Amino acid sequence: MARLIQVLDLDEETSVKFFARRKEYREKVQSLMLNRKNLIEEVEELLKKENDVNANSFKQKFNELIDLDEKIVNEKNEFYKSLFNILTPKQVLKLITFDEKFRREIRETIFNKLRNNKK
Structure with a gap:
């Protein structure tokens, strides 16, 4: 944290605003990553019983995974864009x-x- 403050040359007020925003972003991404981890576990279970599962189930899980990955990327992009009113x-x-x-x-x-x- 101190290293980041130094690299960005943040004053105290800006530092408080920045780290509050960063904490919010990290919490959102952590939640999405946990959802992704759980989804991957579901996919692994689904793959174990591949003969008993129809193709639509695989397609659905694929789409869910892609949607989660997009949300993660979008959160990152929105976080960086949101910093322009602080940094x-x-x-x-x-x-x-x-x-x-x-x-x-x-x-x-x-x-x-x-x-x-x-x-």
């Missing part, structure tokens, strides 16, 4: 690049840890 365009772009670098670092750390544990 400058440059700060929004800094946030996007910060988020991407942070995710990449996490993935690499996990991958390296898993790779080192296999040795």
Whole structure:
């Protein structure tokens, strides 16, 4: 959090507004991701009994999954767009690049840890 405040060069007032908005966004996305996880579990169960299921059930689950994925992407896009009344365009772009670098670092750390544990 402190690193993000530094990267975006946020003052206290802007920081409070930004983190409140970010918390709201994260809660929405977490809820959608939980729904997606549950749906994937339903799909896995459906696939186990594939001979007893008609094609429409597969199509329905596919459509539900695509709809959830669209909602997740839309939430992300709306979040970034909503920041323009709090942050400058440059700060929004800094946030996007910060988020991407942070995710990449996490993935690499996990991958390296898993790779080192296999040795």
